[in-house]
Amino acid sequence: MTADQRQAVLTVDDLTVVYETEEPVTAVKHADLVLHKGEILGLAGESGCGKTTLAYAVNRLHRPPARIASGRITFHGDDGDTDILALDDAELRAFRWERLSMVFQGAMNALNPVTTVRAQLKDTLLAHRPRMSRKEIRERSEDVLTRVGVDPRRLGSYPHELSGGMRQRVMIAMAMLLEPQIMIMDEPTTALDVVVQRDILREIVRLRDELDFAVIFITHDLPLLLEISDRIAVMLDGEIVELETADRLYREAKHPYTRKLLGSFPSLSGERGAFIRTGVDETTEDSTVATAKERA
Amino acid sequence: MTNLKPTSEPSVADSAELLAETSVETGRKPRAGWRMLVPTMTPWLAIGLGLIAAITLFGLIGPLFVGDPRTIRDMGLTPPSGEFWLGTTQTGQDVLAQLAYATRGSLQIGVIVGLLATALSAFFGIYGAYRGRVVDEGFSLFTNVFLVIPGLPLVIVISGFVPAESRGLWTIAIVLAVTSWAGSARVLRAQTLSVRNRDYVAASQVSGERPWRVIVVEILPNLLPVIASQFVFAVISAILGEAGLSFIGLGASNSSTLGTMLFYAQNGFALSLGAWWWFVPPGLIIALFGMGLSLVNFSIDEIINPKLKNLRLHRKRARRAARLERELAQASRRNGVPSQQAKPNQDKEIAR
Amino acid sequence: MTSVKITDLVKDYTLRSGLKRTRLRAVDHVSLELTPGRTVALVGESGSGKSTIAKILTRMERPTAGTVDVRLDDGTPVTNAHYRREVQMVFQDPFASLNPFHSIEHHIARPLKIHGRTKTQDDTRARVLEMLERVNLTPAEAIAPRRPHELSGGQRQRVAIARALAPGAQVLIADEPVSMLDVSIRLGVLNLLGRLQREDQLAVLYITHDLATARHFSDEIVVLYRGRVVERGPSDAVILDPHHDYTKLLALAAPDPERPGRVTSEAPVDREAIDNSTCYDHFKGEWTEAGVPARSESKA
Ligand SMILES: Nc1ncnc2c1ncn2[C@@H]1O[C@H](COP(=O)(O)OP(=O)(O)OP(=O)(O)O)[C@@H](O)[C@H]1O
Ligand SMILES: Nc1ncnc2c1ncn2[C@@H]1O[C@H](COP(=O)(O)OP(=O)(O)OP(=O)(O)O)[C@@H](O)[C@H]1O
Ligand SMILES: [Mg+2]
Ligand SMILES: [Mg+2]
Numbered sequence: 001m002t003a004d005q006r007q008a009v010l011t012v013d014d015l016t017v018v019y020e021t022e023e024p025v026t027a028v029k030h031a032d033l034v035l036h037k038g039e040i041l042g043l044a045g046e047s048g049c050g051k052t053t054l055a056y057a058v059n060r061l062h063r064p065p066a067r068i069a070s071g072r073i074t075f076h077g078d079d080g081d082t083d084i085l086a087l088d089d090a091e092l093r094a095f096r097w098e099r100l101s102m103v104f105q106g107a108m109n110a111l112n113p114v115t116t117v118r119a120q121l122k123d124t125l126l127a128h129r130p131r132m133s134r135k136e137i138r139e140r141s142e143d144v145l146t147r148v149g150v151d152p153r154r155l156g157s158y159p160h161e162l163s164g165g166m167r168q169r170v171m172i173a174m175a176m177l178l179e180p181q182i183m184i185m186d187e188p189t190t191a192l193d194v195v196v197q198r199d200i201l202r203e204i205v206r207l208r209d210e211l212d213f214a215v216i217f218i219t220h221d222l223p224l225l226l227e228i229s230d231r232i233a234v235m236l237d238g239e240i241v242e243l244e245t246a247d248r249l250y251r252e253a254k255h256p257y258t259r260k261l262l263g264s265f266p267s268l269s270g271e272r273g274a275f276i277r278t279g280v281d282e283t284t285e286d287s288t289v290a291t292a293k294e295r296a
Numbered sequence: 297m298t299n300l301k302p303t304s305e306p307s308v309a310d311s312a313e314l315l316a317e318t319s320v321e322t323g324r325k326p327r328a329g330w331r332m333l334v335p336t337m338t339p340w341l342a343i344g345l346g347l348i349a350a351i352t353l354f355g356l357i358g359p360l361f362v363g364d365p366r367t368i369r370d371m372g373l374t375p376p377s378g379e380f381w382l383g384t385t386q387t388g389q390d391v392l393a394q395l396a397y398a399t400r401g402s403l404q405i406g407v408i409v410g411l412l413a414t415a416l417s418a419f420f421g422i423y424g425a426y427r428g429r430v431v432d433e434g435f436s437l438f439t440n441v442f443l444v445i446p447g448l449p450l451v452i453v454i455s456g457f458v459p460a461e462s463r464g465l466w467t468i469a470i471v472l473a474v475t476s477w478a479g480s481a482r483v484l485r486a487q488t489l490s491v492r493n494r495d496y497v498a499a500s501q502v503s504g505e506r507p508w509r510v511i512v513v514e515i516l517p518n519l520l521p522v523i524a525s526q527f528v529f530a531v532i533s534a535i536l537g538e539a540g541l542s543f544i545g546l547g548a549s550n551s552s553t554l555g556t557m558l559f560y561a562q563n564g565f566a567l568s569l570g571a572w573w574w575f576v577p578p579g580l581i582i583a584l585f586g587m588g589l590s591l592v593n594f595s596i597d598e599i600i601n602p603k604l605k606n607l608r609l610h611r612k613r614a615r616r617a618a619r620l621e622r623e624l625a626q627a628s629r630r631n632g633v634p635s636q637q638a639k640p641n642q643d644k645e646i647a648r
Numbered sequence: 649m650t651s652v653k654i655t656d657l658v659k660d661y662t663l664r665s666g667l668k669r670t671r672l673r674a675v676d677h678v679s680l681e682l683t684p685g686r687t688v689a690l691v692g693e694s695g696s697g698k699s700t701i702a703k704i705l706t707r708m709e710r711p712t713a714g715t716v717d718v719r720l721d722d723g724t725p726v727t728n729a730h731y732r733r734e735v736q737m738v739f740q741d742p743f744a745s746l747n748p749f750h751s752i753e754h755h756i757a758r759p760l761k762i763h764g765r766t767k768t769q770d771d772t773r774a775r776v777l778e779m780l781e782r783v784n785l786t787p788a789e790a791i792a793p794r795r796p797h798e799l800s801g802g803q804r805q806r807v808a809i810a811r812a813l814a815p816g817a818q819v820l821i822a823d824e825p826v827s828m829l830d831v832s833i834r835l836g837v838l839n840l841l842g843r844l845q846r847e848d849q850l851a852v853l854y855i856t857h858d859l860a861t862a863r864h865f866s867d868e869i870v871v872l873y874r875g876r877v878v879e880r881g882p883s884d885a886v887i888l889d890p891h892h893d894y895t896k897l898l899a900l901a902a903p904d905p906e907r908p909g910r911v912t913s914e915a916p917v918d919r920e921a922i923d924n925s926t927c928y929d930h931f932k933g934e935w936t937e938a939g940v941p942a943r944s945e946s947k948a
C-alpha cells in the first residue's frame with residue numbers, strides 16, 4: 001500500500017506566502033504538495049526555511065503581515081472537497097480542530113499557566129462539542145492523556161508542575177482530542193526522548209490505521225523523519241526542493257542540500273571520533289542561520 | 297521563534313519580544329528595553345495627551361486665577377457674561393471658580409486612587425504570584441473575596457457609615473481604592489505567573505539575583521504596559537466613582553469635586569430652570585478627561601499587544617493583502633483554478 | 649576547581665486531584681559525583697526526574713531527603729553565600745532563557761556584579777566582551793548591545809553559556825542545552841561546551857535524552873528511569889553494552905535510517921513491565937539495588 005495509490009486528503013497547489021514587511025519576504029514559494037489518506041508526510045529543512053509558515057497557511061492561521069499570494073488548498077473530505085481559502089470565518093472555525101488540528105512549535109510553553117490541564121482540555125472539547133456531558137468530557141480527557149503516555153492523574157496539574165516532555169505531550173493530546181482527519185505537527189518532539197517519541201508516533205500510526213487520518217510532521221531532524229514517514233519533503237529557502245519516499249530519499253537523494261542534511265547527524269553505533277569529524281566546526285555553525293536571517 | 301501561538305492567550309512576556317521584532321522591522325533598533333515602552337505618537341494619542349494636559353493644567357493653576365468659589369452674591373443664576381464667564385449658581389457663586397477647584401479635587405481623587413489601587417493590585421498580584429504556594433493561594437483567595445464584593449454598593453455603605461464630618465478626601469479615596477484593585481490584581485497575577493515560569497526568571501535566580509531585584513528588574517518591565525493601562529483605567533473609574541458618590545450626597549465633605557458640583561446643581565434644580573452653564577461644564581470635563589485617558593489607554597494597548605501596532609503600521613498593506621486574498625478566493629470559487637494571468641498582476645501590485 | 653557529591657537524593661511532590669492527595673516520588677535515592685574535568689551525562693525518559701535533580705543542584709528546589717555536598721579543591725565545603733558562584737546552569741530553551749527586555753550585556757554583566765567579579769563599570773564591560781569572545785560571539789562589541797531576539801538560537805545558547813560561566817562557575821549543569829536547536833547548530837554548541845570544560849577543568853552535568861551526543865560528549869553516563877538510577881558506567885560501555893532493559897530499549901530506539909518503518913512494525917514494548925529496582929554498575933561490574941540508600945560510604 002504505497003502512498004501514491006491512496007486517496008488524496010489535502011492538495012496544496014502552487015502556494016506562495018509573503019510576509020508584507022518593509023522588505024517583503026517570500027517565505028513559501030510555489031509549493032506543491034499532496035497529502036494522502038493515512039499517510040505520514042515529513043517536512044524537513046533548516047531553521048527559517050518556511051516550514052512553520054507553510055503549516056500556518058494550510059490552516060489559514062497566518063496573520064498579517066503574512067499573506068497567501070497565490071495558490072489553492074483543497075481538503076478532500078468524506079463529504080466532498082472543500083476549498084480552504086474560500087471558507088468564511090465561521091466555517092473555518094468549525095473546520096479547524098474538527099478536520100485539521102495542529103501542534104504548535106514551542107508547544108511546551110503554549111499552555112495557559114493559570115489553569116489546570118483538565119480545564120484546558122475541557123475548554124477545547126466544549127468549544128466544538130457543546131453538548132458533551134461531564135462524564136464524557138472526563139473520559140475523553142483521560143483517554144487522550146493515556147494515549148500520549150501521561151498519567152491521567154496529572155489532569156489536575158498546572159503546566160509548571162509537569163516536566164518539559166509532559167507539557168509537550170499534553171499539547172499533542174489536545175490535537176488528538178477531536179480525532180481530526182489531518183494533524184499537522186510542528187516540531188512536536190523536541191523535548192521528548194526517543195522511547196517516548198516512538199510511543200507517541202506508534203500511537204499516531206495506530207490511530208491512523210484505525211481512523212485513517214494523515215499527518216504532516218515538521219522537524220529538522222531528518223533521521224527521525226526517515227524512519228517514521230512515508231514520504232519526505234525537503235524545504236530550502238521557501239521552496240520544496242525534493243519530495244520523495246523516505247527510502248528513496250535516503251538512498252538516492254537528488255538535491256545536494258538533502259545530501260548535506262543527511263550527512264550531518266551523529267551516529268550512535270559509529271566510531272567515537274566520527275561524529276566530531278563529520279560535524280560542523282564550532283565556529284562556523286551559525287552560518288546557515290545567519291544567511292537565513294540576512295535573506296529575511 | 298516566529299510562531300504566533302494562536303491557541304494561547306497573548307501574554308505580555310511574548311509581547312516584549314514581538315514588540316522588539318516589530319521595531320526592528322520599522323527600521324529603528326531600540327537599544328534599551330525601556331525605549332520600547334514609550335508608545336508611538338499617533339493623532340489619537342496626541343489628542344488624548346492634549347486633553348489630559350489641558351484639564352490637568354486647568355485644575356492645577358486655574359484656582360490661582362479665579363476668586364473664592366464660595367463667595368455668595370445676590371445675583372443667582374445669571375447666565376455666562378463678561379464678569380462671570382460661566383455664569384453663577386443659585387446662590388450667586390462663580391461657576392468658573394467652582395469648576396477650577398472642583399477639577400482640582402477630582403484630579404486629586406483620581407490620582408490618589410489610581411496610585412493606591414495600582415500599588416495594591418501590584419502587591420497582591422505580582423508578589424503573590426512570584427512567591428507562589430501558600431502566599432499565592434492566600435493572596436488569591438483574598439483577591440477573589442474582594443472581587444466578588446459588589447463594589448458600588450459597598451462604597452455606598454461604607455461612605456454612608458462614616459459620619460459626614462470625618463468623610464474627607466482620603467477616606468473616599470481609600471474606600472474607592474479598596475473596592476477597585478481586585479480585578480487588576482487578578483490580571484497581574486495571571487501575567488506574572490506566565491512571566492515567572494519563563495526560564496529567564498529562573499536563570500536570574502540561579503545567578504544569585506535577590507528576589508526583589510528579580511521582581512523589579514526581570515519581571516516588572518514586562519508587566520509595565522499592563523500596569524500603566526490599569527493605572528489609567530483606575531484613574532478614570534475613580535473620578536467617575538467619586539462623581540457618582542458625590543452626586544448622591546456621599547462624597548467628601550471637605551473638598552469640592554466635579555461630582556459635588558453636579559450634586560448642588562441637581563439640588564438647585566439647575567436642569568428644570570434651564571441653567572445649563574451650571575451642570576454642563578463639570579459634566580463635560582468629566583467626559584473629556586475620560587476620553588483623553590481612554591485614548592492614551594489605546595496607545596498603551598498597542599504596547600501590550602504589538603500585533604495591534606503591527607496592524608496599524610501595515611494597515612494599508614494588510615488591507616491590500618486581504619483584498620487580494622479575497623479575490624484569489626473568489627476566483628478559485630468561480631472557476632476552480634486561479635486564473636493564470638491574474639498572478640503577474642498581483643505580483644506587480646505587491647511590488648508597488 | 650570544585651566537585652559535587654550528591655548522596656541519596658530524594659524529592660517528593662504532592663499531586664492534588666480534587667481532594668485526594670497523592671505523593672509522587674520524582675527522584676528516588678540518586679547518588680552522583682561530579683568531578684573537575686569530567687562530564688557526566690544524565691539520560692532518561694521524559695519525566696524521570698532529570699530536571700528535578702538540576703533544580704535541586706541549583707537550589708531552585710529543596711530536596712526531601714539526601715545531601716548535596718559541594719567542596720573546593722582543598723576539601724573545604726562551599727558556603728551558602730558562594731554556592732551560586734560555583735554552581736551554574738544552562739537552560740533548555742534558548743528562546744525563553746534570555747529576557748527579551750534586556751540587552752546581551754545586561755545578561756552577562758549582572759552575574760559579574762552580583763558576585764563581585766568586577767569593581768568598575770569599565771571593568772565590567774571589558775569582562776563582558778571577554779566572555780563573549782570566549783564563546784565565539786564576535787565581534788563582541790556588536791553583539792553586546794543587541795537584544796536576544798536579534799540573535800539566532802545557537803547564538804542565544806552561547807550567551808546562556810557565557811552567563812553561566814561569568815561568575816567563575818566551576819560546576820556547570822546543562823539541562824538539554826541543544827535539544828531545541830537545529831541539528832546543524834547542535835554540534836557547534838556542544839563542541840564549545842567541550843572546549844570550555846577542558847580549558848577551565850569544569851565539572852559538567854549534561855542532561856539529555858539524546859544517547860548519541862551523550863556518548864560522544866561525556867565520560868560517564870547515568871541512566872535514570874522513573875526517578876531511580878538503573879545503569880551507570882563509562883559512556884562507551886553503557887551504550888555499546890547496555891545491561892538494563894530500559895537502557896537497551898533506549899539504545900534500540902535511537903533513530904536509524906538503515907531500518908525505516910520500524911515504528912509501525914515493531915511490537916510495542918511493555919514499559920510497565922520494566923522494573924527499576926535494580927541498577928547495573930559498570931564500574932563495579934555488578935547489579936545493585938536501586939532506590940535504596942547507598943550502603944557503602946556512610947559519612948561521619
Ligand atoms: N511575522 C513575521 N514577519 C516577517 N517575517 C517573518 C515572520 N515570521 C516568519 N518570518 C520569516 O519567514 C521565514 C520562514 O519562517 P518560518 O517560521 O516559517 O521558518 P521555520 O522553517 O519554521 O523555521 P524553524 O525551524 O526555526 O521553526 C523566515 O525567514 C522568517 O524570518
Ligand atoms: N512543581 C512540581 N509539582 C509537582 N510535580 C512536579 C513538579 N515539578 C516536577 N514534577 C514532576 O516530577 C517528575 C519529574 O519531572 P522532571 O521535570 O524532573 O522530569 P525530566 O526528567 O526533566 O523530564 P523531561 O525530559 O520531560 O524534561 C514529573 O513527573 C513531574 O511532573
Ligand atoms: Mg518553525
Ligand atoms: Mg526536563
